[in-house]
Amino acid sequence: MFLQQLINGLTLGAVYALLALGYTMVYGILELINFAHGEIYMIGAYLAVILTALLSARGLTQVSLFFSLALVLLICMLYCGAYGITLERLAYRPLRSAHRLSPLISAIGMSIFLQNFVMLTQGSSDRVFPQLFPRKTLRIGSAGLSLLQLVILSLSLVLMILLHLFIRKTRLGRAMRATAQDRVMASLCGIPIDGIIAATFFIGSALAAAAGFMVAIYYGLVNFSIGYVAGIKAFTAAVLGGIGNIPGAMMGGLLLGLIESLGSAYISSEYKDGFAFLILILVLIVRPNGLFGEKTADRA
Amino acid sequence: MLRSGISLAIWITVLVLPFTGLRGATGIGAVLFAASLLLVFLRRCWRAFLPLQVRFLNKKELPGLWLTKIPWQTISLVGMLLLPLGATNYVLDVLTLVGLYALLALGLNITVGLTGLLDLGYAAFYAVGAYVYAILSTRAGLPFWLGLPVGGLGAGVVGMVLGLVTLRLRGDYLAVVTLGFIQIVHLILNNWDRVTNGPNGILNIGRPTLVLPSGTWTLRDPIHFYYLIWLLALLAFFAVRRLERSWIGRAWIAIREDELAAEVIGIDTTRMKVLAFTLGASIAGVAGVFFAGRFAFVSPESFTFLESVFVLSIVVLGGMGSPSGVVLASVVLVLLPELFRGFSDYRMLVFGGVLVLITIFRPQGLRGRNLF
Numbered sequence: 001m002f003l004q005q006l007i008n009g010l011t012l013g014a015v016y017a018l019l020a021l022g023y024t025m026v027y028g029i030l031e032l033i034n035f036a037h038g039e040i041y042m043i044g045a046y047l048a049v050i051l052t053a054l055l056s057a058r059g060l061t062q063v064s065l066f067f068s069l070a071l072v073l074l075i076c077m078l079y080c081g082a083y084g085i086t087l088e089r090l091a092y093r094p095l096r097s098a099h100r101l102s103p104l105i106s107a108i109g110m111s112i113f114l115q116n117f118v119m120l121t122q123g124s125s126d127r128v129f130p131q132l133f134p135r136k137t138l139r140i141g142s143a144g145l146s147l148l149q150l151v152i153l154s155l156s157l158v159l160m161i162l163l164h165l166f167i168r169k170t171r172l173g174r175a176m177r178a179t180a181q182d183r184v185m186a187s188l189c190g191i192p193i194d195g196i197i198a199a200t201f202f203i204g205s206a207l208a209a210a211a212g213f214m215v216a217i218y219y220g221l222v223n224f225s226i227g228y229v230a231g232i233k234a235f236t237a238a239v240l241g242g243i244g245n246i247p248g249a250m251m252g253g254l255l256l257g258l259i260e261s262l263g264s265a266y267i268s269s270e271y272k273d274g275f276a277f278l279i280l281i282l283v284l285i286v287r288p289n290g291l292f293g294e295k296t297a298d299r300a
Numbered sequence: 301m302l303r304s305g306i307s308l309a310i311w312i313t314v315l316v317l318p319f320t321g322l323r324g325a326t327g328i329g330a331v332l333f334a335a336s337l338l339l340v341f342l343r344r345c346w347r348a349f350l351p352l353q354v355r356f357l358n359k360k361e362l363p364g365l366w367l368t369k370i371p372w373q374t375i376s377l378v379g380m381l382l383l384p385l386g387a388t389n390y391v392l393d394v395l396t397l398v399g400l401y402a403l404l405a406l407g408l409n410i411t412v413g414l415t416g417l418l419d420l421g422y423a424a425f426y427a428v429g430a431y432v433y434a435i436l437s438t439r440a441g442l443p444f445w446l447g448l449p450v451g452g453l454g455a456g457v458v459g460m461v462l463g464l465v466t467l468r469l470r471g472d473y474l475a476v477v478t479l480g481f482i483q484i485v486h487l488i489l490n491n492w493d494r495v496t497n498g499p500n501g502i503l504n505i506g507r508p509t510l511v512l513p514s515g516t517w518t519l520r521d522p523i524h525f526y527y528l529i530w531l532l533a534l535l536a537f538f539a540v541r542r543l544e545r546s547w548i549g550r551a552w553i554a555i556r557e558d559e560l561a562a563e564v565i566g567i568d569t570t571r572m573k574v575l576a577f578t579l580g581a582s583i584a585g586v587a588g589v590f591f592a593g594r595f596a597f598v599s600p601e602s603f604t605f606l607e608s609v610f611v612l613s614i615v616v617l618g619g620m621g622s623p624s625g626v627v628l629a630s631v632v633l634v635l636l637p638e639l640f641r642g643f644s645d646y647r648m649l650v651f652g653g654v655l656v657l658i659t660i661f662r663p664q665g666l667r668g669r670n671l672f
Binding site for chain 2 (some may be wrong): 027031033046047050051079082083086090091095098099101102103104105106108109110111112113114115116117118121122213228232235236239243256270271273274276277278280281284285288289290
């Protein structure tokens, strides 16, 4: 029972972690809560359903399940990355020098817009993801690890390692870290700030798309409203780990998934959505900068 | 200009393709293309008339200066008093809603606009007010007029507790805690069946009554609630404006501009921040009591995060801390979805889009002052 909840929690947590990365990266550079990030994830999940339906109608999924799903994932990530860049260009860039709350309102407007756009074009009822994966489960003691969970866990692990290497080892990654530390100084060093911000949105949105893709195959259902709750929980995870901190977001996501699945199993399933926030409030009271956040000095 | 319009149209067409199919996408692209053509045309016209405008501006007096001499406040007050005489019930209901949101936004304006504390869970206080009155009215027969202060007080106490707990948090951490708070309140309302009756909500809440020499008289027509809510909203309006110009308001604004500096010059920031939270929350509580008395029904669905967001957009569009701007913004934002009721499917889409556009083209808000 406990082991089973641990596995379920980690799977859920991996999805939250991927989403939380997008929040934390954007926040690190722009100090903006990208409220529309949850909608990008929802769009990713929808694209996964639409594209898979398209491929299986052509019979391609029978030829090679692995390659067609990999293709779907790749297109989802690229497309959502494009959505992220467009979002930044249209809704956030014109407001970069405005008051801190203006981009937040613009983000909320975008979130409402995207949600309604998908509802109008795809309908308000659930869309079903075709049942493609063989129902195999690996038995570990009394618990079962399904093939899907294994795929989700390993895929998100790979993506997180890739992101970590990218941020730490490449030129673009270094430029991103510099921009997050001090935007003005970075631009004085010749870093093209607009390009860096666009790249950040692209990567964050692509990760959100991967999360959406995994949720679509895991639960088998998508709906235009899934972005909202997932978005605020992922943001909670980002804050839990200390916002702006990339490893913190990964840990925060996993922790949140665990809290939720253990809490709903052992305490109360009705209040499942509340545990995350309760823990968050408690953590922030004790550690106002999150679990892994550095202490920042007050601006003088 | 034209080039970027065309490339935007093509780019968006590609982006929406999987969702709308080929025909929908080309349609959207064509509309965007036409819009950018129109924009270029209008810009050309504007440029062509520029010499004319310059000559106009060179005159001694600025054009439109007479507009500022009109006593707008008196006119709008008299208009609000007289308007119901010729209005239909639908119009009155919508205007009552405008008043309700104006009242809510005036309260949030204290927390967000004046003090600069980003509160995303404002609807939680609104819910506390509404449920306190709903429960006391159905179980203990509390009259509406007593409910107003009791609900306001209840919400104020909750606001004070939340304010005390979250004092150490800064900026966006505070935002996310208040966001969590509204989620928790929403869950409690949905699941604590014995007290809140869960998702079904509470029915048959007492409406406001007046005891007249000729007997008791219950308020039930839209016109009664129209006058009641605008009375409350005007009271809050003048109270907030007085507060803003007192030492308390100045302390709040100082905290918003620079908390460290405010503390250095001797402002008790802790007390002031808790006070801002408490006052904002109690205004929301009063609005909640009105809501419960008006509709005689409350359910958790009326008090969601989206409700907070809606009120927050009113405050930001009103120009952060300007009470008259807040009233103006609540008129615009409540009427906007109503105007599009004919295209009911599209109205939230349009609402979201317009929210983005207003923020981009007037980032200082509808009536905000430019600080610099």
